[in-house]
Amino acid sequence: MSAPKPFPMNAWYAAAWDADIRHALFARTICGKHLVLYRRSDGGVAALEDACWHRLVPLSKGRLEGDEVVCGYHGLVYNSQGRCTHMPSQETINPAACVRSYPVVERHRFVWVWMGDPALADPELVPDLHWNHDPAWAGDGSTIHVQCDYRLVVDNLMDLTHETFVHGSSIGNRAVAEAPFDVTHGDRTATVARWMRDIDPPPFWAAQLGRPGKVDRWQIIRFEAPCTVAIDVGVALAGSGAPEGDRSQGVNGYVLNTITPETERSCHYFWAFVRNYRLQEQRLTTELREGVSRIFREDEEVLEAQQRAMDENPGRVFYNLSIDAGAMWARRLIDRMVEREAPPPARQAAE
Structure with a gap:
C-alpha cells in the first residue's frame, strides 16, 4: 500500500488572491489535484475539477460562455456546479456526465478551496488572517511558487533564528539567535513567542x-x-x-502566511505584510511589499536548495535542536490530520 500524501485533504487551502480570480479560467494544482476556477456573473467563485468527463482534457484549455465552461476539445458544456448541460451531436445528456465541484469561500482577501469531503467544509474553519482586510491595518503581499515540500516553508516560519544568518542585512541580528523563547500548543495551533529586550534594532x-x-x-x-x-x-x-502590553511607543506589523501544497515537492506560498502605522501612505505599502519580497527571495533560495539536498539524500533523517520546537509541533499537528484521514488499514499500521 502506498504511503499517504503529506497533506491533509479536509482543510481549506488558499487557491488565489481574490483579485486573481476574474471571469476567466484560472488553473491551479492543489494537493496534487488539478482545478479550474472562475468568477461567475453574480460575483461568486466556482472551482471545478480540471478534466473533462469525456476525455480528461483540461477544462482550463477551453473557454467560458456566460457562467458555463466549454471544453476546448469536443465542446461539452459544464455549469458552475460541474454538471454537463450540453453534448455535441446528441440531444440526450448522459446523467453521469459531471466533474467534481469544490466548496469555495472568499475571506481575508483569499479564495479558499476545500479539497476533501464537502460535507465537512465548515467556513468557520477558514484560517484567521483578518488583518488582511481590517481597516486598522494596511499592507499588501504576493505569491511565491516554491519548488519544495510545503512543510519546509512552515519549518522556516516557525523558527526565525535563521533571520540572523539569512537576513542579516535587513531584519536579522545576533539578538534573534540568542534570545530565549516559549512554545505552547493546542489541538490545531502552535505558538512560539520570543522577546528581545534592550537590543539594537536591525x-x-x-x-x-x-x-x-x-x-x-x-x-x-x-x-x-x-x-x-x-x-x-x-x-x-x-x-x-511593550512586553507588558503597552506598544504605544513602537511600531507593529503582522507577517501573514498561508502555504498551499501543489505537489509533494512544490507549493504556492501566499504572504502579506501589514502594519498599524502610517496607514494612508501607499508609497510605504509598496516599499514594504518590495522589501519583504526581497527578504522572502532569500528564503526561497535556501528552501529550494534544501529540497534538492533532501532529494539527493532520501534516507537522511533531520536532527532537531531546541530552536526546532515550534516546527516540530507544527509537524505533529499536520501528521495528526493526515493520520485521521488515512483508511483503516493504513491507520492501524501507523499505530
Missing part, C-alpha cells in the same frame, strides 16, 4: 521606528494547521512597556 525595524536608541523587539508566531502562520512582529523603545 536595519529594517530601525527605519520603521524612525527614532534612535535601544528597543524591545517581539516575534510571536502562531501556526494554524495545516499550513497558515501569522507572525506578530515589531519593536518599541526599550523599557516603554
Whole structure:
C-alpha cells in the first residue's frame, strides 16, 4: 500500500488572491489535484475539477460562455456546479456526465478551496488572517511558487533564528539567535513567542521606528494547521512597556502566511505584510511589499536548495535542536490530520 500524501485533504487551502480570480479560467494544482476556477456573473467563485468527463482534457484549455465552461476539445458544456448541460451531436445528456465541484469561500482577501469531503467544509474553519482586510491595518503581499515540500516553508516560519544568518542585512541580528523563547500548543495551533529586550534594532525595524536608541523587539508566531502562520512582529523603545502590553511607543506589523501544497515537492506560498502605522501612505505599502519580497527571495533560495539536498539524500533523517520546537509541533499537528484521514488499514499500521 502506498504511503499517504503529506497533506491533509479536509482543510481549506488558499487557491488565489481574490483579485486573481476574474471571469476567466484560472488553473491551479492543489494537493496534487488539478482545478479550474472562475468568477461567475453574480460575483461568486466556482472551482471545478480540471478534466473533462469525456476525455480528461483540461477544462482550463477551453473557454467560458456566460457562467458555463466549454471544453476546448469536443465542446461539452459544464455549469458552475460541474454538471454537463450540453453534448455535441446528441440531444440526450448522459446523467453521469459531471466533474467534481469544490466548496469555495472568499475571506481575508483569499479564495479558499476545500479539497476533501464537502460535507465537512465548515467556513468557520477558514484560517484567521483578518488583518488582511481590517481597516486598522494596511499592507499588501504576493505569491511565491516554491519548488519544495510545503512543510519546509512552515519549518522556516516557525523558527526565525535563521533571520540572523539569512537576513542579516535587513531584519536579522545576533539578538534573534540568542534570545530565549516559549512554545505552547493546542489541538490545531502552535505558538512560539520570543522577546528581545534592550537590543539594537536591525536595519529594517530601525527605519520603521524612525527614532534612535535601544528597543524591545517581539516575534510571536502562531501556526494554524495545516499550513497558515501569522507572525506578530515589531519593536518599541526599550523599557516603554511593550512586553507588558503597552506598544504605544513602537511600531507593529503582522507577517501573514498561508502555504498551499501543489505537489509533494512544490507549493504556492501566499504572504502579506501589514502594519498599524502610517496607514494612508501607499508609497510605504509598496516599499514594504518590495522589501519583504526581497527578504522572502532569500528564503526561497535556501528552501529550494534544501529540497534538492533532501532529494539527493532520501534516507537522511533531520536532527532537531531546541530552536526546532515550534516546527516540530507544527509537524505533529499536520501528521495528526493526515493520520485521521488515512483508511483503516493504513491507520492501524501507523499505530
